[in-house]
Amino acid sequence: MTKAGTTVAAADPSATAVRLPRRRGVELALIVPAVLLPVYGYCAVGLARYGTVPPGAAGYGAGLAVLALLAHLVVRLRAPYADPLLLPIGVLLNGLGLVLIYRLDLETPGHEAAPAQLVWSTLGVALFILVVLVLRDHRWLQRYAYVCVVAALALLTLPICFPAVNGARIWVRLGGLSIQPGEFAKVLLAVFFAAYLAANRSALAYAGRQVWRLQLPTGRVLGPVVAIWLLSVGVLVLERDLGTSLLFFGLFVVLLYVATGRTGWIAVGLLLAVAGAVTVGRLEPHVRGRIGEWLHPFASIEAGQGPGQVAQSLFSFAAGGVTGTGLGRGHSILVGFAVKSDFILATAGEELGLAGLSAVFLLYALLVERGYRAGLALRDPFGRLLAIGLASLVALQVFVIAGGVTGLIPLTGLAMPFLAQGGSSVVTNWTIVALLIRVSHVARRQYDGRVAP
Amino acid sequence: MTRHIRHAAAFCVLLLVALLVNTAWLQVLQGPSYGGNPANRRPAIARYQQPRGEILVGGRPVTGSRDTGEQLRYERTYTDGPLYAPVTGFASQLYGTTFLEHTEDGVLAGTDPMLSGFPLWRDVTRGRPPGGHVVTTLDPAAQRAAFDGLGARKGAVAAIEPTTGRILALVSTPSYDPAELSGNGPAVAAAWARLNHDPEQPMLNRAVRQTYPPGSTFKVVTAAAALDAGVVTDLDSRTDSPDPYRLPGTTTRLVNEADGCENASLRHAFTWSCNTVFAKLGVDVGVDGMRAAAEGFGFNDEGLRVPFPVAPSTFDTHVDRAQLALSSIGQYNTRATPLQMAMVAAAVAGGGQARAPYLVERTTRRSGGTVSAAGSRPVRQVMRPTTAARLRELMTGVVTDGTGRNAAIPGATVGGKTGTAQHGLGNSGTPYAWCISWARADDAMEPGVAVAVVVEDASARRGDISGGGTAAPIARAVMTAVLRSPPAG
Numbered sequence: 001m002t003k004a005g006t007t008v009a010a011a012d013p014s015a016t017a018v019r020l021p022r023r024r025g026v027e028l029a030l031i032v033p034a035v036l037l038p039v040y041g042y043c044a045v046g047l048a049r050y051g052t053v054p055p056g057a058a059g060y061g062a063g064l065a066v067l068a069l070l071a072h073l074v075v076r077l078r079a080p081y082a083d084p085l086l087l088p089i090g091v092l093l094n095g096l097g098l099v100l101i102y103r104l105d106l107e108t109p110g111h112e113a114a115p116a117q118l119v120w121s122t123l124g125v126a127l128f129i130l131v132v133l134v135l136r137d138h139r140w141l142q143r144y145a146y147v148c149v150v151a152a153l154a155l156l157t158l159p160i161c162f163p164a165v166n167g168a169r170i171w172v173r174l175g176g177l178s179i180q181p182g183e184f185a186k187v188l189l190a191v192f193f194a195a196y197l198a199a200n201r202s203a204l205a206y207a208g209r210q211v212w213r214l215q216l217p218t219g220r221v222l223g224p225v226v227a228i229w230l231l232s233v234g235v236l237v238l239e240r241d242l243g244t245s246l247l248f249f250g251l252f253v254v255l256l257y258v259a260t261g262r263t264g265w266i267a268v269g270l271l272l273a274v275a276g277a278v279t280v281g282r283l284e285p286h287v288r289g290r291i292g293e294w295l296h297p298f299a300s301i302e303a304g305q306g307p308g309q310v311a312q313s314l315f316s317f318a319a320g321g322v323t324g325t326g327l328g329r330g331h332s333i334l335v336g337f338a339v340k341s342d343f344i345l346a347t348a349g350e351e352l353g354l355a356g357l358s359a360v361f362l363l364y365a366l367l368v369e370r371g372y373r374a375g376l377a378l379r380d381p382f383g384r385l386l387a388i389g390l391a392s393l394v395a396l397q398v399f400v401i402a403g404g405v406t407g408l409i410p411l412t413g414l415a416m417p418f419l420a421q422g423g424s425s426v427v428t429n430w431t432i433v434a435l436l437i438r439v440s441h442v443a444r445r446q447y448d449g450r451v452a453p
Numbered sequence: 454m455t456r457h458i459r460h461a462a463a464f465c466v467l468l469l470v471a472l473l474v475n476t477a478w479l480q481v482l483q484g485p486s487y488g489g490n491p492a493n494r495r496p497a498i499a500r501y502q503q504p505r506g507e508i509l510v511g512g513r514p515v516t517g518s519r520d521t522g523e524q525l526r527y528e529r530t531y532t533d534g535p536l537y538a539p540v541t542g543f544a545s546q547l548y549g550t551t552f553l554e555h556t557e558d559g560v561l562a563g564t565d566p567m568l569s570g571f572p573l574w575r576d577v578t579r580g581r582p583p584g585g586h587v588v589t590t591l592d593p594a595a596q597r598a599a600f601d602g603l604g605a606r607k608g609a610v611a612a613i614e615p616t617t618g619r620i621l622a623l624v625s626t627p628s629y630d631p632a633e634l635s636g637n638g639p640a641v642a643a644a645w646a647r648l649n650h651d652p653e654q655p656m657l658n659r660a661v662r663q664t665y666p667p668g669s670t671f672k673v674v675t676a677a678a679a680l681d682a683g684v685v686t687d688l689d690s691r692t693d694s695p696d697p698y699r700l701p702g703t704t705t706r707l708v709n710e711a712d713g714c715e716n717a718s719l720r721h722a723f724t725w726s727c728n729t730v731f732a733k734l735g736v737d738v739g740v741d742g743m744r745a746a747a748e749g750f751g752f753n754d755e756g757l758r759v760p761f762p763v764a765p766s767t768f769d770t771h772v773d774r775a776q777l778a779l780s781s782i783g784q785y786n787t788r789a790t791p792l793q794m795a796m797v798a799a800a801v802a803g804g805g806q807a808r809a810p811y812l813v814e815r816t817t818r819r820s821g822g823t824v825s826a827a828g829s830r831p832v833r834q835v836m837r838p839t840t841a842a843r844l845r846e847l848m849t850g851v852v853t854d855g856t857g858r859n860a861a862i863p864g865a866t867v868g869g870k871t872g873t874a875q876h877g878l879g880n881s882g883t884p885y886a887w888c889i890s891w892a893r894a895d896d897a898m899e900p901g902v903a904v905a906v907v908v909e910d911a912s913a914r915r916g917d918i919s920g921g922g923t924a925a926p927i928a929r930a931v932m933t934a935v936l937r938s939p940p941a942g
Contacts, residue, residue, distance in 0.1 A: 254461050261457045301492040311492065317479045318487030319495050325579060331495050354480040358473060365469050372462045376455060388458055392465065399468040408475045 020448035023084040024076045030088035031072055035065045038095025041327055045103045048328030063118070064095055067125045074129045079441035081448065083370045086440065089363055090128075090433040093418035094121050094426065096360070099327070100347050101421050104340050107333040113340050113421045120423035124430030131434035138438050142382045145195030152188035153231070155181035160238050182235075182244045183415070183424035186251075187431055190393055193252055194385035196224065197259035201381060204260045228252050240286045243400055243412030249273055250396045255389050259381070294410040309335055309343070313405045316346035317357075324353025340421040342413055345405050361402070364417070368395045371436050377443035387439045390432050494524070499581065501525040501546060506561040506584030506819065508541050508553055511593040514586075516541060525637055529554075534630030536600050539609075539623050539658040540591060540812065542761075543631035547641050552658065553587060553812065554631075556760040560585040560816045560824060567824045583819040590619035590814045590827075594934040595902070599624040602927035608908035609659035611792040612931050615799035615891060615903045618808030618830050620759060621935055622904070623792070625663075629655035661763045664788035665907050669726045669872030670887045671783030673797055673844060676723060678746035679734045680840040688720045688843055698729035701774035707732055723847040724855035726872070728782050735781020736774050743781060744770045749835040750797045750807060752789070759792070759812045766793035783874065791905045794889045799903035801848060802868070802891035805841035807833045852890070859925035860890045862933055866900075867892045869928065871921040886910040888924035892932040902935040904928045 039061035046054035054060075068091045075082055098121065102114040135141070141148075158181050162172050171178045197204070228248070235245050253269040256262075281287050292299070293310045300308045307315065316332040319325065330350035335343045349357045371391025375384045397414055404411035415425035417432075487493060504518035504527045515537045517530040529544040531537065542552025550558055559565035561584045568582040569575045575582065592612075599610035603626040612622035633644040648656050657663055679685045685692065696715035697706040707729055714727035722730035735743055747753070747768035757763040769776070769786035779785035789797075792810060800807040808830050815826035836844075848868030851857040857869035869890030876882045886908045893900035906924040 254464070258454065258457045258461050261454070298490070298492075301490070307490075307492040314479065314483075315487050315490065315493045315495065317476065318484040319493075320480050321484050322481060323577075329579075331498055334494055349476070349480065354477055357476055357480070361469060361472055361476075365465075368465055369462075372458065372465070376458055381454070384454060384458070388461060392461065395465045395468060399472060402472050403475070406472070406475050406479055408471065 020081070020444065022080045024072075024080060027075065027082075027084035027087055028072055030084065031068045031091055034088040034092035035061065035068055035095065037092060038064060038099050041096065041099035042102065044326070045099065045106070045328040048326055049106055060098075060118075064091070064098075067091075067122060071125055071128055071132075074132050075437060078132050079437050081441045081444040082437040083374060083440035083444070085366060085370050086433055086437050089367045089370075090418065090430065093360075093363055093367075094124070094430075096348075097344065097416075097419035097421075097426075100344055100419060101340050103328055103351070104333060104344075104347060106328070116423065117421055117426065120426045121430075123423070124427040127427055128430040128434040128437075131431060132437055135435075135438050138383055138386060138435065138442065139380060141191050141386070142195045142198070145192050148188040148195075149192040152185040152192065155185040155188070156231075156235055156244075157238075164240070180415075180422060180424040182239075182241065183422075183428040186244075186247065186393055187390070187428055187435070189248060190251060190389040191386065193255045194382055194389050197255050198380075198382040198385055201259050204256070204262070204265075240284065241413060242280075242287055242290065242410070243404075243414035245276075246400055246412060247393070247396055247414065250400075251389060251393055254392045254396075255385055258388050259385060290410045290412070294404075294407065297407055309337070310405075310407060310411055312336065313343055313346045314407055316343075317349040317406060320350040320353045320357070322354045324349075324351050324356055327351050338413075341415055342401065342411075342420065343405055344416050344420045345402055348419070349406075360419070361398070364394060364398045367391070367433075370440065374436060374440035374443040377446075378439065379446070383439055383442065387436065387443075390435055390439075394429075394432065497525060497546070500562055501527050503527065503563060503581065503583055505529060505544060506563070506586045508537075508557075508561075509586055509588045510537065510540075510591045510596070513593070519635075521636070529632065529635040531630065531632045534632050535628035536596060536624075537591075538628045538631050538656075539625040539660050540589065541631060543634045545631075545634040545641065545645075546637040548634055548645055552761045553589070556758075557587045557813065557816065560587060565816075565824065568818055585819055585824055586817045588814045588817065589812055590614075590621065591623070591812070592621040592935055592938050594938050595622040595931050596624060598622075598930040598934040599904075599906075599927060600626065600628075602906075602930045603908065606908050606910070606923075607653065607659075608906065608924075608927075609663070609791040610904065610906050610927060610931060611660045611790075611795040612902055612904040612935065613792075613795045613799045613810050614901065614935075615803035615808075616899045618799070618810045619814070620792075620810050620812045621902060622931055623660045623812070625657065625659040627653050627655045659907070660791045661759065661761070662790070664764055664766055664790050664793075665885050665887075666874035666876050667783040667787060667789040667794055667872065668874030668885065668887055669728075669783060670794055670797070670870050670889045670905075671781070671787055671789070671872070672723065672726065672731045673801060673848070673870050673889065674747055674750055674752075675731045675735050675738070675743070675781045676719065676847060677750075677801070677836045677840055677844055678738045678742050679719070680843055681746065681836050682738050682742045684734060684737045685719050687718075688847065689718045691716045691718055692722070692730055692734070694722075694727075694730045694733045696727075696729045698732055698778070700732070700778050701736060703775045705775070707778070720847060720850060723870075724850045726856060726870075731782050732778035736778050738781075740770060740772065740777055743777065744768060746836070747787075749833065750800055751793055757809070759810050761812075763792055764790055766790050783872065791907050794887070794905035794907075795903050798848075798868075798870075798889040798891045798905060800835045801841055801844045802893070802900035802903050803841075804838050805834055805836040807835045848890070856921040857888065857890065857925050859921050860888060860929045860932070862892055862929055862936070865892045865894045865932070865936055867929075867932065869925065871925055883909045886923040888921070888928045890925070890928045890932065892936060894936045902932050904931045906931070 042060055043053045043057050101117050105112045105114050159172050172181055256265045281291055293308055297310045312335040332347040332350045335346050368391045371387050375387035378384045394417055397417055401414040401416050403409040415422045417429045507514035508516045515532050518527040519530050521528050525546050542554045544550045544554040563581045563584040566572055568585050595612050599622045610622055610624040613620055629648055634641055697708045699706055709727050709729055711725035711727055714729050717727055717730055752766045752768040755765045766789040776785050780787045811827050816824040845868050852860050852867045852869045856871045860867050860869045872887035874885040889905045891900045891903040906927045908923050910923045
């Protein structure tokens with residue numbers, strides 16, 4: 001458990017405590033390629049399309065570098081023990097997302113999304129800096145658990161008052177901006193789940209009766225679970241947002257299991273999830289269509305209506321092969337609507353190939369792994385659950401959307417963290433990374449003999 | 454708690470493995486089958502991503518490409534669309550390709566493996582070599598002369614170089630502009646519908662895809678058969694042929710448009726196109742002899758490619774003697790494409806040797822290197838050289854004295870045969886005026902051109918006068934153009 005940064009220096013036996021390496025230099029060294037790779041990608045797109053390096057390449061690289069360096073400085077000042085991988089991974093994924101969106105912008109003149117995404121990324125990094133600066137101790141969040149859940153519920157129900165966009169009611173349009181409040185609600189709910197479960201761990205684990213081999217919880221503690229389940233299904237029905245419901249529910253089940261260690265919870269959770277999904281799948285034509293498209297992605301081709309979005313997405317991935325077509329040389333634009341958001345991975349798959357896509361998946365896996373490692377290293381239950389919750393959030397979201405566009409599971413509208421177009425998503429993901437930085441800072445600081453715990 | 458965190462981590466690893474395995478399966482194993490799905494536009498996009506190679510006539514491209522900036526980027530253009538349409542065909546983003554655009558598509562589109570110097574490297578970079586060029590055998594002056602000669606009339610011209618089989622002109626009118634079909638918009642669909650429903654059939658390539666009753670021009674074949682079979686040994690001795698001729702086994706009497714055909718010599722009968730003499734000659738030669746001669750010239754050959762397929766010309770071999778008599782004067786089931794009749798003239802001009810006609814001189818890379826070249830073609834001896842020499846004498850007579858005087862060219866020896874073919878129920882269809890001929894410049898060792906012209910001519914009332922009146926001037930214009938052209942390099 002103490003693997004995270006235990007380069008124990010035994011050189012000075014007279015010292016009363018051993019100084020733990022802070023690893024900020026490693027972080028800085030990793031930020032350099034994390035900035036250079038997207039700049040290279042940006043140049044590659046320009047070279048592939050016009051034979052010249054795009055004029056904005058230097059400015060773009062400088063902007064990304066300044067953002068990354070500012071974030072690095074703040075981490076160095078306020079969270080010096082933080083995990084050195086988290087920030088570079090965030091920078092790299094965000095930069096790659098900007099490159100992919102810029103590349104797709106070339107196919108949709110007049111509907112450029114990259115500039116807005118850059119502004120949102122700046123906002124995201126600003127929020128990252130704010131969180132790292134202001135949140136001195138993550139346990140402070142535990143006090144505001146119920147504020148968080150109320151805010152999350154408010155954010156979730158807000159889009160119901162706004163018109164549906166493309167079949168899903170998950171956007172709030174204010175002026176020219178469209179915001180997806182469900183994204184922000186994710187983090188708030190993770191905080192609430194972690195706080196609630198940290199407080200009620202024993203009651204959930206040891207109360208209740210045994211049915212066959214399952215330890216079932218009592219009615220009193222079952223209440224919140226059922227409430228959460230109803231909430232997920234409610235969101236699904238009212239907003240037709242299968243992805244968010246799945247995400248919340250998965251997050252809750254994972255945290256419940258981690259907190260209590262009861263497999264009974266998983267069984268109950270899965271039963272409820274299946275019951276809910278089957279009911280909604282039967283009743284809701286939008287969801288039923290998605291399931292039909294998953295089972296038979298080429299049905300519309302056979303019916304003579306041309307390929308559907310999932311079919312186009314599969315064509316994109318297949319066209320990529322092992323090495324990909326190269327940035328700017330693919331035709332993922334054929335996917336059509338949502339190619340820059342939900343289907344952004346199709347562009348990555350076609351132009352970067354299996355090699356590039358696997359690298360992207362491994363980057364996410366590394367991000368999740370660092371979260372889990374911080375969770376393992378921490379001692380307070382809230383901190384552990386918060387770290388696990390945030391990391392699982394990323395893992396589940398990547399799986400649900402990546403599995404959806406590659407035909408592994410039914411497609412649900414979720415944004416690929418950092419890569420996809422969408423301001424709310426980028427800002428939320430930077431917040432998640434900021435929280436993980438804080439948590440990992442606390443997790444590693446406790447091993448530094450020179451710092452009082 | 455730690456143990457359960459590890460379980461949850463294991464679950465996340467499971468998700469990652471599922472994603473990686475699924476992606477690998479999708480991108481590596483499913484790639485080829487998804488890439489070949491007809492609903493996948495990527496092959497079409499790749500095909501039109503680069504300009505198509507050019508088709509060259511007389512060293513100059515008659516095609517081009519236009520950058521539309523659309524998804525299917527390059528569209529075909531044609532410098533003289535209607536003039537070369539029977540050769541180039543069209544290259545449409547909606548309706549595929551025809552003729553040379555079709556048969557040479559691999560070279561033109563850049564997919565021919567021969568175009569790529571390093572195929573393995575191309576596989577790695579996924580590059581596609583630029584489209585190569587197709588150099589045709591056409592003579593632009595002859596093509597233009599034939600097209601202008603036909604003008605607004607319906608008809609076709611095919612011209613061949615007898616010593617090689619190179620096709621010098623291939624014209625069909627009325628024609629169309631293949632550029633109208635290049636793109637993929639609604640205008641293209643409208644043009645397609647209009648062209649297909651046009652009663653004039655502008656997209657029909659009459660020179661190679663349409664057969665016509667050859668009428669009197671088929672008498673060249675019959676004369677060759679009679680001379681080769683020894684039925685006639687002297688061009689100027691009397692034949693035993695009545696006028697009118699009663700078709701064997703029937704009461705039908707065959708008459709002549711010309712005078713003096715009773716027992717006429719072969720020379721007189723050929724010069725003035727006596728039906729009775731040639732009908733009887735055909736019967737005297739017999740089915741086997743007639744078939745051997747006709748098939749020697751290329752009739753009943755279903756495999757002729759120039760490189761696009763040519764409609765087979767037919768000489769019916771399951772006939773009674775009356776039908777054989779009619780077949781021998783180019784009626785009944787005898788039908789020929791203009792290209793086939795040009796081959797007949799070419800075989801006579803070329804000393805009885807028939808060469809398979811071809812249209813593509815060579816194909817080259819964009820950089821100029823040759824990909825493939827028309828090698829030496831197989832030669833068939835169709836008739837005895839003496840027979841060919843006598844036929845040349847007969848055909849020359851037609852031009853100097855007979856029905857083909859309109860084909861004469863000063864400074865050249867010209868041989869020809871005209872004809873008119875009635876057709877339709879009770880001969881109600883518009884008659885076809887024919888002229889087949891060849892020419893040798895006086896300073897040349899070998900004849901330089903053989904040509905066949907067919908024109909649908911409402912004014913053709915009396916047989917060979919019309920063939921000589923409407924078709925022969927066109928043949929003369931084409932032959933003059935070829936003889937004046939500098940020799941192809």
